[in-house]
Amino acid sequence: MQEKDNRQKLLNRFGIIPNDTGIKRRLRIHQGWWRMNVLNEEPGTHPMDTKKNVCNTINNGDINRKNFLTPNTIKAVESTIAERQITGAGLLEQDRLYNNLLSSQPLCFNFFGELKADTNFGLKVLQNWWPDLTALKKVIFEYAPEERYTADNSAFDIAFEVAIGNKSGLIGLECKYTDTFSSTVYDKTAYLNIFEQSNSFNSTYDDLKASKYNQLFRNQLLAEALLQNKIYDFVKTGLFCYQQDISAIKTAQELQKMLTDPDSFNVITYSDFIEKVQRLDLDWEKREWCMLLWARYCGTVLSDAVNKQIEGK
Template sequence: MGTLRDLVGSTMVDRDSAYVRRMRFHQGWWRAFVLNEEQGPRSGRPAETVCNALPSIPKALGNFLSEAAQAAALKTVEERKSQGGAGLMDVSRLFGNLLSSQPLAFNFFGEFTDGAGSLALATAIFSQFVALDEVTKVCFEFAPGKPSGDNSAYDAAIEYTLNGKKGLVGIECKFTDSFSAEPYDKESYQKLYDASQTFDAAYEMLMAPRFNQLFRNQLLAEGFLKNADYNMVHTWLFCHPMDNAGKNTGDAFEQFIRGNAQTSFQVVTYDRFIAAAQQLDLSWKQREWTMLLWARYCATALSDEAFVEQSASA
């Protein structure tokens, strides 16, 4: 039998930050000891393998924690194929990369697409973060009508009602991926910015690479509000509690947003979301889902022994 390091597999990328290196290893541990899978091909270098990749034909659910998450992912892929629509989906990352934020979005929010009872669960969880009466629908890669004039889309979107009005929570999911470094600019951005009372910073500041992606997400909200698609649109950065770079960027961006009843921005971490769910009176299936989320994404203590061995021999 090989060492724990051998079983987890190759961690490969030497330019990883300490945070990304730890997350990559934990996903390799998950692949080896939970999924019982061999490591798969490295993106862009298929002749090489890496610990956080699944084989071309993974067993069972592979990258998804439940049948509901997998079904939501498959449905979204088919919708993108048939409708074109905003939002970009890399199918190889969705099904084969354990570090990708795309399957993460379905693992956290796809559970709310499994019938009326799951919407009641969504209502109970999201009402702890946003004022609402009822969650009515959960969508992915969401930007109908492209209201900001580009291909930006929310990774997940929660439609809800409040006092008879229609609202939306637009969610940007991050795991180990960084924010887009390219400062995209369009005439439609400037028009939405000029018409808005939301932003408390100069356009040039918001267009900077550090904030550009979050700014474009907020412009989606401004477009939805301008078009009267929704009465309220609140945006989230959904990230790991150990992702200090992501949280710091989100916290800084929040200072540029004049939050009110109609729109706001907030950083929500995985652990806060899981804790909000776990304090509810859950069915055993629902509680098991929260525990799997915790184990897959937050419980690095489970892979500590293997990681220490790997680090000592590196």
Template sequence: MSVDIMDVASDNAVTRRERRRQSAYREQVLDLPAGTDRRGRTLGNYLPADDRRSNFLSDEAAQYAAARVDVVQREGGQLEQTRLFTNMLSSMPLCFTVFGHLRAHPAAAVSLLSVLLQRELAGLDRVAVGDRGIDGIECEWAPARKEHLNDGSAFDAVVAGRTVDGRRLLIAVEAKYIDTFSRDPVDEEKDRKYRRFCANFGMPGEAFDALKGSATRQLLRNVLLTESVRRSGSAAEPLFDEAITVVLARDDDRAAQDAVTALDGLRGDLVTGVRYVGHGRFANAAASIPELAEWAGRFRRRYVGPAESSVVLPTDR
């Protein structure tokens, strides 16, 4: 008989806590047996290998995830299906759970994003970006590489919207759960390219050197890609008038908060803004939208918990 393991020796305190949270959710809410990881270990945060529904909080999100896998593969992208469908600790199903559900409820999405971003949105748009489009909301989306950073960077989710005064708004999302920002290997050629983008986009001269370290490098790349997509079209008529990079992370993720603060402080004349949104604040805002209230309760139970549900940290911006 296999053993349902909830703790792994290499887990830090946060991973241990969240692995136990997901194990309890699988057992108590989903009433499913534990699945196995790629090493064949039975772990409490894994779902059965053939389950393509339970890692999401709504049918709409699950259906979108299944369809999106095919689209990303056709476009030549990579989408790790184990992370998406069976690993409950991954940030990927969290992102699809949120934006796949909002995609199916555009009016509620507009209301929620207006609250979270303190910008009054009028609706979502279908926008062509080169040879790829954004149909209001998309997960795991990347523009054509050669037209932008050409480094494989992609967005966990993107939203194309418009404000009540007619301005076109791009929202690029970086979703985090237990994961940290990625640590790129040293690459002098990429450094020269990112430094050039920083300068061309109006960031101060010291910005790249201050932000090139592992704590902020991935977020910097995400922001530069967001600004590059915003500028698609022509200098006189950019595709989007405004853009913002949103980091959606745990309420207690100080590293994510610090990265947002550091990036925001060195934006200079960069048009793209950056904002941190904690899972607890997100759940509270979603609960205030009638159409999302019941779904928000499920999100809170799985990802936040009652002890943290009302936490809004001073740096939540």
């Protein structure tokens, strides 16, 4: 009876847990644990039903900025929003950004805001995967060219303007946490036009635009359009995702094989990123940021006790 009462008290404090399964449920509970025990915040409003709460959200994140790990992350958010108000390019859903702990939008800022604040450091980080880079010029969140080459809202979740010697380039990544790739098959005349002018694919247009690959394929088309319009001398692409998201990793690796240059596409996991950053010569501030990344996004062992009690194990 005492155990049952304790579990109910925890559930009341924890907030509503949607009916997820597998990794998504475990990570949602982990973010609920982070909210409850690290942020010391009440569960926030459910995005679909304002009469309910949900464990992985907070309220007033636009004021308290608690969804972000460091001051540099907050600066990256503020400067990006200011830029979007001028250009209008690149979509930012501000409620998700400020209040949803499970969203990949704040995750992206938490992982890459420090690279924006210190591009010399950022270059060292990126050289783990692209060793030929000689400069990191700019870090851009939700990169979408104003020209709308693909005639849609396609964007890289994170992009890095870089250089190799006197050649300028862009690295554009899709960032995933628990969200799946869109199952909608988007198809536009602009897609086919870009595809037909490209020699970067070794699969058919129909294969590439299939629902399984459509989202990553549209990123590739954006990369091709930037090259075809001579915006950059080279463009690299990839997927940044949770290390246990086997489905996303498999899909990305399959798409990688559909490219004539598979090395132009990288799959980078959170654990791989953190491990490689930790091997750099870091000051304490950056090392602490790295540990916070692990605790927030990878360290589910920290929330195991709460998870077991919630799940009645």
